[in-house]
Amino acid sequence: MAAKKQSRGNVGELPGKLLARSFFEASPEHVSLALLGKVLTHKTKQRLLAGRIVEVEAYLGPHNDPPDAAAHSYRGPTPRNQVIFGPAGYAYVYSIYGRYFCANISCEIEGQAGCVLLRALEPMLGLDQMARNRGLEPGAAAKDLTSGPSRLCQALGLTRELHNGLDLVDKKSPLQVRDDGFLAGRVVTTARIGINPANPALEWPLRFALAGHPCVSGPKQMRG
DNA sequence: CTGTGGATTTGCT
DNA sequence: GCAAATCCACAGG
Numbered sequence: 001m002a003a004k005k006q007s008r009g010n011v012g013e014l015p016g017k018l019l020a021r022s023f024f025e026a027s028p029e030h031v032s033l034a035l036l037g038k039v040l041t042h043k044t045k046q047r048l049l050a051g052r053i054v055e056v057e058a059y060l061g062p063h064n065d066p067p068d069a070a071a072h073s074y075r076g077p078t079p080r081n082q083v084i085f086g087p088a089g090y091a092y093v094y095s096i097y098g099r100y101f102c103a104n105i106s107c108e109i110e111g112q113a114g115c116v117l118l119r120a121l122e123p124m125l126g127l128d129q130m131a132r133n134r135g136l137e138p139g140a141a142a143k144d145l146t147s148g149p150s151r152l153c154q155a156l157g158l159t160r161e162l163h164n165g166l167d168l169v170d171k172k173s174p175l176q177v178r179d180d181g182f183l184a185g186r187v188v189t190t191a192r193i194g195i196n197p198a199n200p201a202l203e204w205p206l207r208f209a210l211a212g213h214p215c216v217s218g219p220k221q222m223r224g
Numbered sequence: 225c226t227g228t229g230g231a232t233t234t235g236c237t
Numbered sequence: 238g239c240a241a242a243t244c245c246a247c248a249g250g
Contacts, residue, residue: 057231070231080246098244100232117231150232194231 014041015050015124016180021169023177024088024107028058028114031107032208035116035177037184039124042156043174047129049156051121051146052182055209055216057192059104061085061113070192070201073113083165084113091175093153093164100150103158105168105177119193119207121146122215123155130155148217186211193218 016039024031035053042049060068061084067074072081072094083092084106092104092115108114123130123145131140134154146152153159158175166175188211191203209216 059231072231075247078247094231094246095244096230097232097242098230099242102231104231119231148232192231196230 014043014048014176014178015039016178018171019089019169019177019179021087021089024105024169025109026107028060028107028116029206031105032056032058032116032206033187035105036187036208036210037182039178039180039182040118040121040156041125041176041178042158043176044157047126049126049129050124051130051152051156052124053118053120053177054122054213055118055120055147055207055218057117057119057208058206059084059115059117060206061108063112066200068201068204070195070199071113071115073115077113081113084115086110089167089169091158091163091166091168093158093160095160096150101153101159102149103153103163117149118152119149120209120215120217121152121155122213133157143215147215151217184210188216190218 035056038053040051040053059071061073073084077085083090086106087110088107090106092106093101095101104115104117106115123142128138130145131138134145145155163175167173168175168177188209189205190207192207195202
């Protein structure tokens with residue numbers, strides 16, 4: 001075993017195993033819970049960036065009763081949100097407030113909308129690059145890198161132009177969701193963050209996070 | 225064609 | 238705690 005060229009920041013091995021599309025062919029709530037503890041990987045030419053999913057939110061399609069007025073799919077398919085209405089396991093990345101991006105994963109089956117918003121990760125691989133992407137010093141705190149839906153996009157370098165519509169369960173995809181065997185512990189369920197106060201879905205319990213995890217965003221966790 | 229507001233983050237008070 | 242930053246999808250005329 002002649003030492004193979006040893007990885008020098010080599011982009012070789014992705015952690016764990018790729019998820020199957022069937023993993024995402026379920027309700028957004030179900031997929032949200034199942035996603036906690038899974039690993040989001042972004043493989044670029046130079047670097048492998050990875051983080052464990054520690055906080056998500058479910059957004060329901062308009063076929064639900066009552067419909068989810070907080071979801072982008074609420075008013076039916078548009079050029080922007082068409083990915084949500086497509087098959088499961090695809091990335092829906094959109095821009096917000098002109099400066100930021102948010103990343104989602106489509107659920108359910110083709111023709112039926114539903115998605116999961118990724119709200120926070122625990123950085124695992126490529127922390128130095130994440131800090132650079134965020135404009136922070138190397139060694140920045142984990143929670144400053146990927147705690148928040150737009151922060152994690154910035155840390156991983158995700159944009160609408162490059163990543164919207166990518167198939168996350170294709171083994172050739174630069175962006176994947178993988179299972180490294182981590183078992184999620186206690187899960188905290190709360191209302192979703194940033195919902196318009198006038199929205200009837202304001203208090204729906206569709207936000208899920210690993211209890212007590214330091215990288216979870218938003219209000220302090222309730223004692224569960 | 226134009227007006228409006230958003231699944232946010234940051235910096236200043 | 239609050240408001241600025243700053244783009245574009247979408248709805249209405």
